[in-house]
Amino acid sequence: xxxxxxxxxxxxxxxxxxxxxxxxxxxxxxxxxxxxxxxxxxxxxxxxxxxxxxxxxxxxxxxxxxxxxxxxxxxxxxxxxxxxxxxxxxxxxxxxxxxxxxxxxxxxxxxxxxxxxxxxxxxxxxxxxxxxxxxxxxxxxxxxxxxxxxx
DNA sequence: GCCAACGTTGGC
DNA sequence: GCCAACGTTGGC
Numbered sequence: 001x002x003x004x005x006x007x008x009x010x011x012x013x014x015x016x017x018x019x020x021x022x023x024x025x026x027x028x029x030x031x032x033x034x035x036x037x038x039x040x041x042x043x044x045x046x047x048x049x050x051x052x053x054x055x056x057x058x059x060x061x062x063x064x065x066x067x068x069x070x071x072x073x074x075x076x077x078x079x080x081x082x083x084x085x086x087x088x089x090x091x092x093x094x095x096x097x098x099x100x101x102x103x104x105x106x107x108x109x110x111x112x113x114x115x116x117x118x119x120x121x122x123x124x125x126x127x128x129x130x131x132x133x134x135x136x137x138x139x140x141x142x143x144x145x146x147x148x149x150x151x
Numbered sequence: 152g153c154c155a156a157c158g159t160t161g162g163c
Numbered sequence: 164g165c166c167a168a169c170g171t172t173g174g175c
Binding site for chain 1: 171172173174
Binding site: 033034035130131132133 | 155156157158159
């Protein structure tokens with residue numbers, strides 16, 4: 001079991017999209033950063049993923065989902081009508097991957113970025129580093145447990 | 152809306 | 164392979 005965190009703008013996809021349909025499997029697509037993609041390729045079925053809401057009123061970790069399908073070519077990269085279309089991507093050599101996720105739990109309140117920054121366990125984590133733009137971040141169990149202790 | 156930090160692109 | 168220009172991210 002590995003632990004991850006994935007960022008999303010709640011306007012695009014929020015923890016409520018998972019919580020409102022807990023039996024649904026939701027495709028996590030549109031990742032267009034190589035480092036983030038490579039992390040996605042390392043995910044396994046059952047891995048736990050924190051959902052983080054960014055660029056919104058209540059920034060922070062809002063809940064947990066789990067991986068139900070490992071990395072596969074993101075269909076959006078082939079769709080000329082999609083904002084995630086990539087003209088340099090081919091079916092033979094796809095550039096970008098998606099994974100599937102399913103709801104696990106929503107926290108009663110958002111664990112704010114301020115609180116995350118206050119955790120000594122997270123001091124080295126890219127999430128709380130200024131200028132960090134990585135949308136998929138791996139977590140150690142110690143980091144994950146420190147966050148869960150704030151729920 | 153601002154802007155610092157970062158990743159990507161493309162000319163050389 | 165360097166690096167300036169550019170576009171994007173994301174907190175404030």
